[in-house]
Amino acid sequence: MPTLAERDHAVLWHPYTQMQTAPLPIPIVRGEGAWLQAEDGTRYLDGISSWWVNLHGHAHPHIARRVSEQLHTLEHVLFAGFTHPGAVELAEQLLEILPPNQARVFYSDNGSTAVEVALKMVLQYFHNQGQPERRTFLCFRDSYHGDTFGAMSVSGRGAFTAPFAPFLFDVEFLDVPVPGREAEVLAQLDALAGRSDLAGFIFEPLLLGTAGMLTYGPDVLDELLRRCHAHGLLCIADEVMTGFGRTGRLFASDYLTELPDILCLSKGLTGGTMALGLTTCTAAVYDAFLSEDRLKTLFHGHSYTANPIACAAALASLELTRAPACAAQLVRISTAHARVAHELQGQPGVRAVRHLGTVLAVEFAVESTTSYFSSLRDQLYALALARRVILRPLGNVVYLMPPYCTTDAELDLLYDTLRAMRQLVLNPVAAS
């Protein structure tokens, strides 16, 4: 009898996976709290919230109950010409907690589609007002906004986008204003900002995930947004990863005084239960689409727009996120992270430590070649798995992004894994 992993290998094609060389996937059959249980009974601690989506733990009973009730009430209805309670209630509740200038919610399916909708809102905002020449986006050189073509176009160019390069639209890149480089990046913006073709600026606020958990400060972001606004650009905060408490506040935009015009949410939106994305905007953006002229309509939608089951999961997760117990968990995790950041900072083998809210990243010091580099990445990944911990290094950066229910003892398992990784970096196994 073939195992589940072998059956998988015969028929499936996994994301970001070189299927010829990848080891067989680990079959997971259950989840509870911060743990995932494999078919053979082995339990793994989910140190990265299953690709940044899980907030309150796996198979959370409260979310499960609400989703189950919804399944028996209304599973789906088309969202043009019809509506349903979950979609309305979720939008009402989100607008209560999002930056106060946000006025409208547009639903889609995932982070990439939330970004596509945001980009189309900006382009058509200018189109509807007779300024179609405003069509160029600004973005950060190392940013990641998703894998669809528009989202790829406003993301950093690299190995992942190389095969599609001729089909990505042109953008203007700014460097990430990491500490010490703020003035330089503001000058880069000033050199571009007078151009009449600029339409919008899209950014991951305060924390660039895929770039290696790069952090930068709210003051420079405020200043970038102020200068973009002064030139009439619309600013899009891609909070797909940073939303719902990851940075220590409910949204990374809560650290800002100059507010974005458009915001993208997904990942933690349903607590990691269902695929759902949404894009919110100000009344000014929304109003530019109101007209007797049907051609000014935002012609975008997906079959599963505002799926009621996904909305139920999001409402249930939001209840947990807004409870005082969750705020206490965020403080507890952030405080514990800060202690370990302090401990590891400046240690041999560690080039940099970055910490924001519930995210802790350690950039290990690696001298030499690419082959050594990628082999180290695989060794770090294997080291974590051998300790029954799921961490996926981004090159030489290892980060923790645990679900908020992760206990102090479980955090210690994650921290011990980081310490063991540092030892591995200091005493590497010879590169193959």
Ligand SMILES: *Cc1c(COP(=O)(O)O)cnc(C)c1O
């Ligand atoms: C993951 C991510 C996306 C893409 O979301 P998907 O749901 O994977 O399409 C977009 N932006 C940011 C900042 C992300 O972290």
